[in-house]
Amino acid sequence: xxxxxxxxxxxxxxRPAGYSGGGCISHGESFHTDHGKVYVKRNDKAEARxxxxxxxxxxxxILQTQTVKVPKPIKVIDLSEGGALFVMEHLDMKSLNRQAxxxxxxxxxxxxxxxxxxxxxxxxxNTIGKSKNQTDIQFVEEFGFHSVTxxxxxxxxNDWQQDWVNxxxxxxxxxxxxxxxxxxxxxxxxxxWAQLQVKIPSLFGDLKIIPALLHGDLWGGNVAEDDSGPxxxxxxxxxxxxxxELAIAGMFGGFSGSFYSAYHDVAFWWLSxxxxxxxxxx
Numbered sequence: 288x289x290x291x292x293x294x295x296x297x298x299x300x301x302r303p304a305g306y307s308g309g310g311c312i313s314h315g316e317s318f319h320t321d322h323g324k325v326y327v328k329r330n331d332k333a334e335a336r337x338x339x340x341x342x343x344x345x346x347x348x349i350l351q352t353q354t355v356k357v358p359k360p361i362k363v364i365d366l367s368e369g370g371a372l373f374v375m376e377h378l379d380m381k382s383l384n385r386q387a388x389x390x391x392x393x394x395x396x397x398x399x400x401x402x403x404x405x406x407x408x409x410x411x412x413n414t415i416g417k418s419k420n421q422t423d424i425q426f427v428e429e430f431g432f433h434s435v436t437x438x439x440x441x442x443x444x445n446d447w448q449q450d451w452v453n454x455x456x457x458x459x460x461x462x463x464x465x466x467x468x469x470x471x472x473x474x475x476x477x478x479x480w481a482q483l484q485v486k487i488p489s490l491f492g493d494l495k496i497i498p499a500l501l502h503g504d505l506w507g508g509n510v511a512e513d514d515s516g517p518x519x520x521x522x523x524x525x526x527x528x529x530x531x532e533l534a535i536a537g538m539f540g541g542f543s544g545s546f547y548s549a550y551h552d553v554a555f556w557w558l559s560x561x562x563x564x565x566x567x568x569x
Contacts, residue, residue: 288329288366295364296320296374304377312338312439317377324377325361331370334440339363339373341436341443345524346375348432348500351424352400355393356518380511380518383542390510390517391546395553398499398529401427403557405497427498430454432525438504441466445525451496452488454527460484498526506538529554 293301304317304324313330330338346360359376366372383390405426431454432445444462448454464480467473502509503523511518533550536542 288372291364291366291372292318292320292327292374295362296322296325298322306377313373325374326358326377328373328375329366329370331366331368332440333369334437334442335371336363336365337435337442338437338440339371341434342373342522343375344432344434345436345503345522346520348524349397349502349519349522352397352500354396354400355390356513356516357522358518358520378511378518379513380520381513383507383510383512383517386512386517387543388545388549390512390519390542391549391551392553393517394502394505394519394532395550395557398501398532399553399557401500401526402497427500427526430498430526430528431458436503436523436525438523443503443523443525451498451528452491455531456484456487459531496528499529499532501525501527501529501532503527503532503535505532505536507540507542510542 289301293299298320300319300321302319304319306317306326308315313328313335315326315328317324317326328339332338340363343360343363346357349355349357350359356378358378361374361376364372364374404424405428408426429447429449430451431447435442435445437443444458446458448458460480461484464476467476501524502519503525504521505519509519509521511520533547536546
């Protein structure tokens with residue numbers, strides 16, 4: 288592993304930085320290098336490359352929005368003996384505590400980023416003489432992601448769909464039901480799913496859902512803070528309905544009330560701005 292890191296990072300210095308960690312999926316360790324401190328995740332499974340590629344793409348997408356802090360992704364490295372490494376910026380993280388409210392604000396900003404970009408492009412198109420500046424981030428009109436991402440080892444299908452209900456039904460719930468049927472042959476679950484599936488469209492009514500960039504696996508174990516503010520990591524991103532994120536956030540104890548209050552304040556503020564604009568146009 289160390290030889291691969293030296294070669295791929297172009298560093299002569301590679302010293303353990305005294306921090307190691309990780310979860311039930313991968314092991315992590317920090318190192319001093321010629322280019323600063325890095326954090327390296329290692330996984331020896333055959334699926335490691337796919338998993339790390341999706342995580343790197345997710346971090347890069349969130350980083351581009353400049354809304355909430357994430358470790359800067361650096362490189363995914365294949366190991367000759369199998370498995371892979373994922374190298375990213377080292378951050379001195381501690382458990383989320385004082386920054387929960389700020390995380391709610393910044394998560395709201397992340398979820399609204401694509402919608403705000405769309406509104407800006409629409410406004411610029413209607414403004415005479417407005418120059419069309421090219422940006423690295425483009426407005427996304429569909430639901431999905433440009434890379435496979437993984438929840439644990441499980442790959443998530445992120446094929447682009449124009450409709451949220453189709454994406455949610457076919458590429459999130461259906462894939463889970465297929466696993467249940469494959470692993471346990473649960474006929475009752477299959478029958479209940481068949482009944483529920485036809486009712487899902489009615490649950491969303493006539494809602495207009497703008498694709499939001501999601502962390503995708505935002506629970507208490509994937510958030511932290513440092514002296515500058517909150518940090519999120521280990522994402523499995525895609526563009527989806529923002530409330531999908533809140534459903535996951537409620538798992539395993541959820542977050543504090545200040546987090547949810549701050550998040551909804553951001554969402555309601557933006558909604559009021561849009562309503563004012565619509566009123567003026569009318």
